[in-house]
Amino acid sequence: MFSIQTSGSVLQTLLKNHHTFYLMPRSQQLPAVFKCFIFTTSYQRAKNPVDPKAGTAMWRSKGRDEGKEERRTGKDYSSSFNVFSAGASKKRAVLLAALSNGEQPVISSKKTTLSPPEKPLSAEEWGKLMEEFQGIKQFEEFMFAQMIAHNSPIDVAKSLLAAVAQRDGDIGYNLLVKYLVLCVSQKQTKEIYDVHDILKARFKTLETSASSLLIKGLSDSQRWRDALVLLEEIKKFIIPSKGNYGDCIKAALANREINTACMLFHEMLAKNVTPNLDVLQFFFDTGKCVNDTDFKNELIYILNYLRNNQVYPGEALMESIKHWFESIPGEKWKGNLTTVKNSGKCPSCEQFLESINLTxxxxxxxxxxxxxxxxxxxxxxxxxxxxxxxxxxxxxxxxxxxxxxxxxxxxxxxxxxxxxxxxxxxxxxxxxxxxxxxxxxxxxxxxxxxxxxxxxxxxxxxxxxxxxxxxxxxxxxxxxxxxxxxxxxxxxxxxxxxxxxxxxxxxxxxxxxxxxxxxxxxxxxxxxxxxxxxxxxEPVLNYDTIVQTTGNTWHIPYDDSNLERSSYEVPIKWLCLQQK
Missing domain, CATH: 3.40.50.11980 (Rossmann fold)
Structure with missing residues (x-):
C-alpha cells in the first residue's frame, strides 16, 4: 500500500515509475479554467453504503429545487431614464414584468450532487467504494470531478491517486491533470511543483489546458519563471489566452520585473488579446510602490488604452487608479467620486466633459x-x-x-x-x-x-x-x-x-x-x-462617456458593482481626479 505520510510521496514515487502516461485525445482536452470540471448528477444513493467504521465517510445526497421565471409582455413605457445609462435595461425588464398580468410560468429542475469522502481512504477502502457504485463509469474521474466541486482536502485526492497507482502501476494523464486542478485551486504549491516536474519529465510538450493550469499555479510561487517558459511553449502553437498572459504579467510585477511585465502587456495587445481588469489593477497597485518615470508613463498608456477602446473599469480598478494618482510624490492629486448631470458639467471640479458630438x-x-x-x-x-x-x-x-x-x-x-x-x-x-x-x-x-x-x-x-x-x-x-x-x-x-x-x-x-x-x-x-x-x-446626453483628461484633471467613468450594465449602456458614476 502506498503511504501518504508526506506531501509528495505519491507523486515522487511516480517520478521513479517507468510506466507511460497516456495522452488524452484532443477532443477531451481539459479547459484552462478549472471550474469547468464541476458538474452534477442525479445518481441514487446506494442501498448499502460503505461501513463508516472502516474509515469511509458516508456519502451525502443534496437536492434543491431551482426556479426560473421568464415572461415577456406589454410594451408600455411609463417612466423616464436614459436608454444608454447603466442599469436601464434592467429597469425596463422590471417595469415590463410589473406591467404584465397573470401568473408567471415556473420551470423547475432538481439536481443532486454526491459528496466524496471527507478523509483519506486506503486502497482497499477505495476498492470497496468503487464496487458499491459500479453504475458510475470511469469512477476515478467522476470522483475527482466531485472532489473539485466540493474542494476536498488534498490528502483525500492523494489517497485516490495512491490507490490507482497501487492497482494499475501508474496514474493516467486525465487523473493527474484533474489532481492538478485541485492543487491549483487550493494553491498547493509543493504539489504543483511535483506535477510540473512529472509532466515535463515524461512529455516533450504539453497540451494547452495542462500548460494553462501550470502557468496559473506556478506564477504565484518562487518558481514563477517556469510559467514564462510554459508561456513561450504555448506561443509555438497558438496565441496564449488573456489568462495565460495575465498570470505571467502579475508574476513579473510581483517580483518587480517591470520590463518583462510591460513587454508581455504590449505583446498581448499587439495580438488583440484583451487583458482582464484585474491585470490592469495589478499595474496600478504596483505603481504605488514603484517611483519610476518610465513606469508612470506605462500607467498613463493604460489609461489611454481604456479611453481608446471604451473600456470601463470596475470599482476595484477605479480605486487602484485613484490611490495611485494620490500616491505620486509631489503632484498633489485628489480624487472624488461623482455623477455628471445632463449638462456635462462635473459637480466636483466644475469642468465640462468632452462633447458627444463628432468632429x-x-x-x-x-x-x-x-x-x-x-x-x-x-x-x-x-x-x-x-x-x-x-x-x-x-x-x-x-x-x-x-x-x-x-x-x-x-x-x-x-x-x-x-x-x-x-x-x-x-x-x-x-x-x-x-x-x-x-x-x-x-x-x-x-x-x-x-x-x-x-x-x-x-x-x-x-x-x-x-x-x-x-x-x-x-x-x-x-x-x-x-x-x-x-x-x-x-x-x-x-x-x-x-x-x-x-x-x-x-x-x-x-x-x-x-x-x-x-x-x-x-x-x-x-x-x-x-x-x-x-x-x-429621454434627454440626449451632450457629453461623451469615456476616459478623458485636460492635463490637470482626469475623468474616468466606472462600473458600479451594485448596478447591472448591459454592453450597449454606459456607466453613470465617475472618478474625478484634480491636481491641486
Missing part, C-alpha cells in the same frame, strides 16, 4: 463606413433590394436636410394599448410644433386603410411631414441611418431600436466606437407617452 473628420469617417458596411453591406440586401435603396437615396437627395428621422412602425407601437396611427400622429404633431423638418419611414401596408392604420390619421400626418414607404418585407434601419447621416450632424433620429446588429456589422473597433458615440448623441427615445396627454423623450 467633422470623425463624422465623415463614420458616414463613409455606414454606407459601405451597413447600407450597402450584404446583410442589408437580405431584406432590402439595391433598387429600393437607390430610389430612397434619390428621394432624400432631392429634399432639404431633415431635422429628425422617425422609425414610424417602431414609434407607433410604443404603447400596445393605443391605436398605432394615433400614436404616430401624436408624436408627429408634438415635433412639428417645434418647427422641425421631419421624415417618417413607414411600410406600404400602412396606406391600405385598416383599424390600426386609420386613413384620416395617415392623411393628416402626410400634410405635416415627409413620408417614405418601403416594401412590407424591407429592413427599416438602413433607410433610417442613411437619411439621418445624409442630413448632417444636426439631424437626430427617433426609434427604440438600439441598432446593435448594425454596430456589429462595422468592420473595425474605431468605427464601432464612433457609431456608438454618434448614436448616443443623436438617438431620441420616447420614454413616456399617454395618448392625448403626455409625450416625453
Amino acid at each position: 467633422e473628420e470623425e463624422y465623415d469617417i463614420l458616414k463613409e463606413k455606414i454606407i459601405k458596411d451597413v447600407i450597402h453591406g450584404t446583410d442589408t440586401f437580405r431584406k432590402t433590394t439595391p433598387q429600393e435603396l437607390e430610389v430612397f437615396q434619390r428621394f432624400v437627395n432631392q429634399r432639404p436636410p431633415f431635422d429628425i428621422v422617425i422609425d414610424g412602425l417602431n414609434v407607433a407601437r410604443v404603447c400596445h394599448k393605443n391605436n398605432p396611427s394615433q400614436t404616430l400622429l401624436d408624436v408627429v404633431n408634438h415635433l412639428v410644433q417645434q418647427n422641425l423638418r421631419l421624415l417618417v419611414l413607414g411600410r406600404k401596408h400602412m396606406l391600405n386603410g385598416s383599424r390600426q392604420w386609420n386613413r384620416n390619421n395617415m392623411v393628416a400626418m402626410q400634410k405635416k411631414a415627409d413620408f417614405f414607404f418601403t416594401d412590407n418585407v424591407s429592413e427599416d434601419d438602413p433607410f433610417l441611418l442613411y437619411a439621418t447621416l445624409h442630413s448632417g450632424s444636426h439631424c437626430k433620429f427617433v426609434t427604440r431600436d438600439l441598432l446593435r446588429d448594425h454596430k456589429a456589422c462595422l468592420s473595425d473597433s474605431l468605427t464601432r466606437r464612433l457609431f456608438f458615440k454618434w448614436q448616443r448623441g443623436h438617438q431620441m427615445v420616447l420614454s413616456d407617452y399617454i395618448s392625448g396627454k403626455k409625450i416625453k423623450f
Whole structure:
C-alpha cells in the first residue's frame, strides 16, 4: 500500500515509475479554467453504503429545487431614464414584468450532487467504494470531478491517486491533470511543483489546458519563471489566452520585473488579446510602490488604452487608479467620486466633459463606413433590394436636410394599448410644433386603410411631414441611418431600436466606437407617452462617456458593482481626479 505520510510521496514515487502516461485525445482536452470540471448528477444513493467504521465517510445526497421565471409582455413605457445609462435595461425588464398580468410560468429542475469522502481512504477502502457504485463509469474521474466541486482536502485526492497507482502501476494523464486542478485551486504549491516536474519529465510538450493550469499555479510561487517558459511553449502553437498572459504579467510585477511585465502587456495587445481588469489593477497597485518615470508613463498608456477602446473599469480598478494618482510624490492629486448631470458639467471640479458630438473628420469617417458596411453591406440586401435603396437615396437627395428621422412602425407601437396611427400622429404633431423638418419611414401596408392604420390619421400626418414607404418585407434601419447621416450632424433620429446588429456589422473597433458615440448623441427615445396627454423623450446626453483628461484633471467613468450594465449602456458614476 502506498503511504501518504508526506506531501509528495505519491507523486515522487511516480517520478521513479517507468510506466507511460497516456495522452488524452484532443477532443477531451481539459479547459484552462478549472471550474469547468464541476458538474452534477442525479445518481441514487446506494442501498448499502460503505461501513463508516472502516474509515469511509458516508456519502451525502443534496437536492434543491431551482426556479426560473421568464415572461415577456406589454410594451408600455411609463417612466423616464436614459436608454444608454447603466442599469436601464434592467429597469425596463422590471417595469415590463410589473406591467404584465397573470401568473408567471415556473420551470423547475432538481439536481443532486454526491459528496466524496471527507478523509483519506486506503486502497482497499477505495476498492470497496468503487464496487458499491459500479453504475458510475470511469469512477476515478467522476470522483475527482466531485472532489473539485466540493474542494476536498488534498490528502483525500492523494489517497485516490495512491490507490490507482497501487492497482494499475501508474496514474493516467486525465487523473493527474484533474489532481492538478485541485492543487491549483487550493494553491498547493509543493504539489504543483511535483506535477510540473512529472509532466515535463515524461512529455516533450504539453497540451494547452495542462500548460494553462501550470502557468496559473506556478506564477504565484518562487518558481514563477517556469510559467514564462510554459508561456513561450504555448506561443509555438497558438496565441496564449488573456489568462495565460495575465498570470505571467502579475508574476513579473510581483517580483518587480517591470520590463518583462510591460513587454508581455504590449505583446498581448499587439495580438488583440484583451487583458482582464484585474491585470490592469495589478499595474496600478504596483505603481504605488514603484517611483519610476518610465513606469508612470506605462500607467498613463493604460489609461489611454481604456479611453481608446471604451473600456470601463470596475470599482476595484477605479480605486487602484485613484490611490495611485494620490500616491505620486509631489503632484498633489485628489480624487472624488461623482455623477455628471445632463449638462456635462462635473459637480466636483466644475469642468465640462468632452462633447458627444463628432468632429467633422470623425463624422465623415463614420458616414463613409455606414454606407459601405451597413447600407450597402450584404446583410442589408437580405431584406432590402439595391433598387429600393437607390430610389430612397434619390428621394432624400432631392429634399432639404431633415431635422429628425422617425422609425414610424417602431414609434407607433410604443404603447400596445393605443391605436398605432394615433400614436404616430401624436408624436408627429408634438415635433412639428417645434418647427422641425421631419421624415417618417413607414411600410406600404400602412396606406391600405385598416383599424390600426386609420386613413384620416395617415392623411393628416402626410400634410405635416415627409413620408417614405418601403416594401412590407424591407429592413427599416438602413433607410433610417442613411437619411439621418445624409442630413448632417444636426439631424437626430427617433426609434427604440438600439441598432446593435448594425454596430456589429462595422468592420473595425474605431468605427464601432464612433457609431456608438454618434448614436448616443443623436438617438431620441420616447420614454413616456399617454395618448392625448403626455409625450416625453429621454434627454440626449451632450457629453461623451469615456476616459478623458485636460492635463490637470482626469475623468474616468466606472462600473458600479451594485448596478447591472448591459454592453450597449454606459456607466453613470465617475472618478474625478484634480491636481491641486
